[in-house]
Amino acid sequence: MRFEKEINEANQELYERVLACLNQDRFPVILGGDHSIAAGSVSASLTKYKHVGILWIDAHADFNDEKITPSGNIHGMPLSAVCGCGPDSLVSYSSDRADPLNVVIVGARSIDPLEKIKLKEKGVTVYSISDIHAEGITAIIRKAILTAGKGTNGIHMSFDMDALDPTQAPGVGTPVNNGLTQREAFIICEEMYKYDKLVALDIVETNPLLDQRNMTGILASELVLACLGNTDYR
Template identity: 40%
Template structure:
C-alpha cells in the first residue's frame, strides 16, 4: 500500500508547547523505515504546514485561541488528505496537537462524499475534545476539534474545508477516556457518541471492549483512527502534553491497533500529542511508530 506520511508540526491548539516537534521525533524513531519493512511504499510530506512561533501570533478569540492559523493549517491538510484518499492511498498524519483532526476528517469526508461512503471514527484519547466555544474551560481548540467535526461549535471550524458536518457523532467511538469536562460530557451524551472509558475497560475487560468496538464499526464503510498518545498511561508514554495516570498500557494500545486493522476498513489515521520535551529517550515516539505499524498490518507472528 502507498502510505503518505504527513507531518503537521502544529501546536496552536494546546497550552503546552512542544508537540510541534512531535513529527520530527516520530521521524527520528524510524516511522518511514518501519512501514517500509512491512511492505508499504512511503511518501513523506513535510511542506503542508510551516509553523510560525505561537509567541508571535495573537490568540484572538479567548474561547477559540489561534483560530485563524489553525483553520489555515487544517484547510491545507484537508486538501492533501482528500487528494491522497481519492487516489486510494493511505494518509498517516503526524501531529502536532489534536486540532489536526479537523483537517484529516475534512479531507476524508470530502472523498467519502464523492463516493457515498459512511465514515466512522475511532477516537483513542484520554479526553473528549468535544467542547465548543460555549463550554470550553480553556479556549484551546484541541479540546473542541472533534465536536466541530461533528457539526458543533464555531462556523469557522464546523465549516472548515467545506460546509457542514464531517462525521455523524453516532459513528464516533471513544476508547480510553478518563478526563471529560462537564460541558463536553453533556454534549457527548446528547450527540449520541459511544464511549468506552477506562472504567468500562476495568469492568468489562479489554478483550470484551475491543470486540464491541469492532462490532460498532460494522455499520460504517471506512474508519478514521485518531490516536492521542495521552490515552496511554504515562509509565509507557511520558512524552505527551497532558499526562494522566490510569491509562492504557502499551500492550493494550498495540492490540487495539492490530485488531481494528483486521476490519479492513481503516483508510486514514493520525497520531498526535507526542511532546519530545517531556519524553524519556524518545520512548513515546518509538511507541507511536509501533502503533502505526500495527495499524497498518504488522503482526508479531
C-alpha cells in the same frame, strides 16, 4: 479560541493534502502535532467517503466548543467540530460532517462536566478506562469497531498518545494517570488491522520536548505499524 487563525490555515492545507492522498487510493498516516489537526484530516476522510465512522482513542473527549470550553484550547474541540456540533469555523473548508452515532471514544478518563452532557445529548459512544477495566480491551474495541463501522464506508482512527498511561508514553502535553497499557494500545491497532475498515490514521500529541529517550515517539511509530499489519508472527 486560542490560535484559531493559525490552526485553521494549517488545517485547510492538511485537509487538501489528505484528500489528495485519499483520491490516489493511498492510506494517509497523519502525524501530530496537537489534536486540533484532526479537524482537517477527519474532514478529508468525510469528503472522500461521506459516511465515515470515527474511533477516537484519547484520555479526553475533545468534544468542547467555543461556548462550553473551560480553556479556549482548540485541541479540546476537534471531535465536536467534525460532528457538526461546533465550532463550525474549524471545519469551514468542508461541508461533510460525521454522524455522532458512528463516533466512539475509547480510553476516556478526563471529560469536562458540560462536555459530558453534550456527548450524551448527541449520542456519542464513550468507553471510559473503567469500562476497559471491567470488560477488557479486546471486547471493548470490538464493540467500538461495530458501532463506528455500522453503515459506514470506513473508519478514521484518531489516536492521541495521551490515551496511554504517562509512565509508558510521557511525551504528551496533557498527561492523565490511569491510562491504557502498551499492550492495550497494540490490541486496539491489531484489531483495527484485522477488521480492515481503516481509511486513515492520525497519531497525535507526541511531543519530543516532553519525551524521555524518545520512548513515546518509538511507541507511536510501532503502533502505526501494527495498524498496517505488522505482527510478530504470521
